[in-house]
Amino acid sequence: MNMKKQMKIVLQMVSGYGGEFKTWRLPEAKEDAYTDMDFYVEMAQLAEKGKLHALFMADTPALVNDLTQDTPMHSMDPLIAMTSVARATKHIGLVGTFSTTFNEPYNLARHLKALDVISHGRVGWNAVTTSTPATAANFGSHLKSTQERYGRAHEMIEAVQGLWGSWEKGAYIHDKQSGQFADMGRIKPLNYQGEYIQTKGPLPIPPSEQGQPPIFQAGPSPEGIRLAGRFASGVYANPFTIEESREYRNILRESAVAHGRSADDINVFTGFMFTIADSKEEALARRRRVLEFDKEELAHRLSYLGAMVGLNFQGIDPYQPLPDSWLKLARANPHDPRSPRALAVLKEGYSPVDTLAHGVINYHPVVVGTAKDVADFLEEWFEAGATDGFSIVPDLAHDGVRAFVEQVVPILQERGLFHKDYESSTLRDLLGVPYQYGIRTEE
Amino acid sequence: MNMKKQMKIVLQMVSGYGGEFKTWRLPEAKEDAYTDMDFYVEMAQLAEKGKLHALFMADTPALVNDLTQDTPMHSMDPLIAMTSVARATKHIGLVGTFSTTFNEPYNLARHLKALDVISHGRVGWNAVTTSTPATAANFGSHLKSTQERYGRAHEMIEAVQGLWGSWEKGAYIHDKQSGQFADMGRIKPLNYQGEYIQTKGPLPIPPSEQGQPPIFQAGPSPEGIRLAGRFASGVYANPFTIEESREYRNILRESAVAHGRSADDINVFTGFMFTIADSKEEALARRRRVLEFDKEELAHRLSYLGAMVGLNFQGIDPYQPLPDSWLKLARANPHDPRSPRALAVLKEGYSPVDTLAHGVINYHPVVVGTAKDVADFLEEWFEAGATDGFSIVPDLAHDGVRAFVEQVVPILQERGLFHKDYESSTLRDLLGVPYQYGIRTEE
Ligand SMILES: Cc1cc2nc3c(=O)[nH]c(=O)nc-3n(C[C@H](O)[C@H](O)[C@H](O)COP(=O)(O)O)c2cc1C
Ligand SMILES: Cc1cc2nc3c(=O)[nH]c(=O)nc-3n(C[C@H](O)[C@H](O)[C@H](O)COP(=O)(O)O)c2cc1C
Numbered sequence: 001m002n003m004k005k006q007m008k009i010v011l012q013m014v015s016g017y018g019g020e021f022k023t024w025r026l027p028e029a030k031e032d033a034y035t036d037m038d039f040y041v042e043m044a045q046l047a048e049k050g051k052l053h054a055l056f057m058a059d060t061p062a063l064v065n066d067l068t069q070d071t072p073m074h075s076m077d078p079l080i081a082m083t084s085v086a087r088a089t090k091h092i093g094l095v096g097t098f099s100t101t102f103n104e105p106y107n108l109a110r111h112l113k114a115l116d117v118i119s120h121g122r123v124g125w126n127a128v129t130t131s132t133p134a135t136a137a138n139f140g141s142h143l144k145s146t147q148e149r150y151g152r153a154h155e156m157i158e159a160v161q162g163l164w165g166s167w168e169k170g171a172y173i174h175d176k177q178s179g180q181f182a183d184m185g186r187i188k189p190l191n192y193q194g195e196y197i198q199t200k201g202p203l204p205i206p207p208s209e210q211g212q213p214p215i216f217q218a219g220p221s222p223e224g225i226r227l228a229g230r231f232a233s234g235v236y237a238n239p240f241t242i243e244e245s246r247e248y249r250n251i252l253r254e255s256a257v258a259h260g261r262s263a264d265d266i267n268v269f270t271g272f273m274f275t276i277a278d279s280k281e282e283a284l285a286r287r288r289r290v291l292e293f294d295k296e297e298l299a300h301r302l303s304y305l306g307a308m309v310g311l312n313f314q315g316i317d318p319y320q321p322l323p324d325s326w327l328k329l330a331r332a333n334p335h336d337p338r339s340p341r342a343l344a345v346l347k348e349g350y351s352p353v354d355t356l357a358h359g360v361i362n363y364h365p366v367v368v369g370t371a372k373d374v375a376d377f378l379e380e381w382f383e384a385g386a387t388d389g390f391s392i393v394p395d396l397a398h399d400g401v402r403a404f405v406e407q408v409v410p411i412l413q414e415r416g417l418f419h420k421d422y423e424s425s426t427l428r429d430l431l432g433v434p435y436q437y438g439i440r441t442e443e
Numbered sequence: 444m445n446m447k448k449q450m451k452i453v454l455q456m457v458s459g460y461g462g463e464f465k466t467w468r469l470p471e472a473k474e475d476a477y478t479d480m481d482f483y484v485e486m487a488q489l490a491e492k493g494k495l496h497a498l499f500m501a502d503t504p505a506l507v508n509d510l511t512q513d514t515p516m517h518s519m520d521p522l523i524a525m526t527s528v529a530r531a532t533k534h535i536g537l538v539g540t541f542s543t544t545f546n547e548p549y550n551l552a553r554h555l556k557a558l559d560v561i562s563h564g565r566v567g568w569n570a571v572t573t574s575t576p577a578t579a580a581n582f583g584s585h586l587k588s589t590q591e592r593y594g595r596a597h598e599m600i601e602a603v604q605g606l607w608g609s610w611e612k613g614a615y616i617h618d619k620q621s622g623q624f625a626d627m628g629r630i631k632p633l634n635y636q637g638e639y640i641q642t643k644g645p646l647p648i649p650p651s652e653q654g655q656p657p658i659f660q661a662g663p664s665p666e667g668i669r670l671a672g673r674f675a676s677g678v679y680a681n682p683f684t685i686e687e688s689r690e691y692r693n694i695l696r697e698s699a700v701a702h703g704r705s706a707d708d709i710n711v712f713t714g715f716m717f718t719i720a721d722s723k724e725e726a727l728a729r730r731r732r733v734l735e736f737d738k739e740e741l742a743h744r745l746s747y748l749g750a751m752v753g754l755n756f757q758g759i760d761p762y763q764p765l766p767d768s769w770l771k772l773a774r775a776n777p778h779d780p781r782s783p784r785a786l787a788v789l790k791e792g793y794s795p796v797d798t799l800a801h802g803v804i805n806y807h808p809v810v811v812g813t814a815k816d817v818a819d820f821l822e823e824w825f826e827a828g829a830t831d832g833f834s835i836v837p838d839l840a841h842d843g844v845r846a847f848v849e850q851v852v853p854i855l856q857e858r859g860l861f862h863k864d865y866e867s868s869t870l871r872d873l874l875g876v877p878y879q880y881g882i883r884t885e886e
Contacts (some may be wrong), residue, residue, distance in 0.1 A: 015792070022622075024617070024619070024624065025622055029619070030821070032617050035560050035561070035615070035649065037561040041530075061549055061553065063645055063646070067624050067627060067630070068624065070624060072647055076553075076556075076557040076647060077554055077557030077558075077560075079523075079526075079554060080526050080554060080561060083522075083523050083526040084526060084529075084561065085526060086527075087480070087484075087527050087530050087531070088530070102547065103547070103550065104582060106504055106545075106581040107504065107550075110504065110519075111522060113519075114519040114520030114524075115520075115523050117478050118478070118480040118519075118523060119472075134643075137642075138549040138642050138643050138644065139549060167724065172475075172478070174467070174475050174477075176467070176472070176474050179468055179736055180512065181467065181510050181511065181512055181513060182510035183511075183513065184510060184511050196845070197584065198583030199578035199580075199581050199583055200577075200581050201581065202506055203506070204506040204519060205519050205520075206478065206519070212738035214812050228585065294622070308505065386808075398779040413784075427546070
């Protein structure tokens, strides 16, 4: 049996379509995936077939992007989607983003714990402070200072965990013979009295198979790293290079230790996007097609790409490789971590449009190629100690999830890099993080 | 075809067990129904087989009763339960109680509308102000005055409806050919600026098949009646007599008219509990058994029953009918609307324990008998104009839902009192209430 450490993989559901907001126009796409829960469930079941550790739903409680041509950044409602998926799957974890700023602790604690119980211990909470003004306006308030947001976030997670722990183990007795339904001596109010959060409890909910949901965190600010060190079992990250990722992972591990936890209690999931086809040429052609759906944006991206490598692309034919004389003048912009790769791709002889098709200006690293290319990328990052796992984002879920599950997963399994089956039915166990129930760590 | 007006029926899910909190000890009961979503779903599917109009989930965001021997008053979480059920049913409506005081309008509007979209227009919102101090403590606040609670309730419903209406019809275009995903000119912020509620919007969600969920209301205070008259398509009521129910229904209808709506826009659902068996004797025996699970409470109820009819039951054998000399002295307490019925049952010659087994001191009218007895009761109330329908509460869901669906429903259908199939796939249509989208009534 291969005992080497294996990577963990979660699937970002985005809005149902994928991480590229115009792929919905591809023939493969289902144009109303956003509102079709059957489709979400189908994707989740496919991900479960591939033994992925969890689904991840990012979220902001606001409509944050212009939908004229683009699909939304998030689902209609993560809680509704997670619950729907929970009922149609058995093993895959369900991690949802819920704002620490714009939720009532009692309501959030209750929703997530009820879902944890009915999913038999598969829920995780990505606790983010939410930093968009559009969101604040939906809650009748202005954006708070970092200090206030994180002050409340610490209290919020504590209070929610405290409420989760309000039924001790064994309190849910339901014994017909004795007639005792619950042991009220083991169901206790929390009486949380913080500066930002006050809530009494108890919740009306017993422990789940994993006790309570593990916490996830996202956002690399110093305050975010402190929050993660204190609470998180998983962290979502978007580094562009292996070095950046490894460094970030080490900082997070140190933060866990500084908070009295073990470095291995934090799993870093780095995001990356992929387009899989039978050849790299085919994959690039697909991405070119998507770029061409919006000529105006393509022009905009081209000029952005030019700026990244210190060139002015006005008037050139962007479908032709750059002449050597130009490439000699090009310089990677030191302020943009994506620039060196952009320049490298141009120097390989790809045209500016094809360079964009490589995803060099996306907000994630992007792999455009065959399933083996994707597996190689994952292996390289993982073996370099850059990350504990990946948060994968297909350009389009409709065929991307299947391609990953049916083509990439078997390669990773063969290489001993990915588990062949679920080792446990709870998310906490799948993450390999220690048991915690209530505010305090026990056992 | 029988065109006479037909009654509407919704099933109260309570905590999963039923309206009597000790029936979980009966052999028929599944002792962990509270945490078993498969069981909720099974009950919902059975109710749908019986063409019931909706499930109703009462709720208070607090643990409100002592669970030492009793099952909870409410489910772990109505939203999670409704979503689970939505995915496993096709026609039955899903009405949940959500507090106007202890929810953020944006979060609530979003959850309910997303659920409405994925259930294809089957959601209803029972909007209550929540009047328990235990709940306020969970939200770091004290109980508000009636005026504040209802002031906020009016704004809350307005704001939620406004958010629901933030995508005009036709805004969700998703046309691959033109490349237009949505018409941003028809997706508008609400900019709600009330005294209690401020929220900007828009929601990220298009209309459902019924546009948006209809509103329900519960609670007979003057403020409650005003709220219902202004907004409600359905009202939950607990009258004890036909006269009381008819009068209340008329008041509600007048309130609708006073708010510029039609009297028929409000459907009153009166609650009643039932125990169905092959004979009344058997049904009483079952309820006696449940009463005897808790001897202490039985003694307490007996002395309460005595007080209701002006007698002192101390020292009597409560399993024997009362002597005539006692019955002659008995008087119904004029301050308790349940007293006349309690006295009448005693005078029929039932012992005090058997009188309690009739449910005379329950918080609903109770029918204990055969399916025909139940059907007769429903017919009598309905034909007397006391109500538009019923909110039915089995003593125990496990066998009660099946008994109602398989035995009572066919009798009602045969008498032309209940529909034989769903006329529509949306709750709004099933209720027969006019279309409304956003804050204003259109069409
Ligand atoms: C990989 C990643 C995922 C994130 N996901 C979310 C999200 O789903 N919702 C959200 O509101 N913010 C999300 N964020 C933003 C962070 O939570 C954070 O607010 C942001 O990085 C700003 O930092 P600060 O809040 O620490 O100042 C994400 C950030 C990263 C790096
Ligand atoms: C049939 C019925 C059902 C009710 N259901 C609920 C409920 O599910 N949750 C709740 O908090 N209150 C519920 N109530 C209470 C009312 O909403 C209301 O708060 C109560 O009657 C006190 O009246 P007031 O709030 O108008 O002063 C219900 C009341 C009735 C009559």
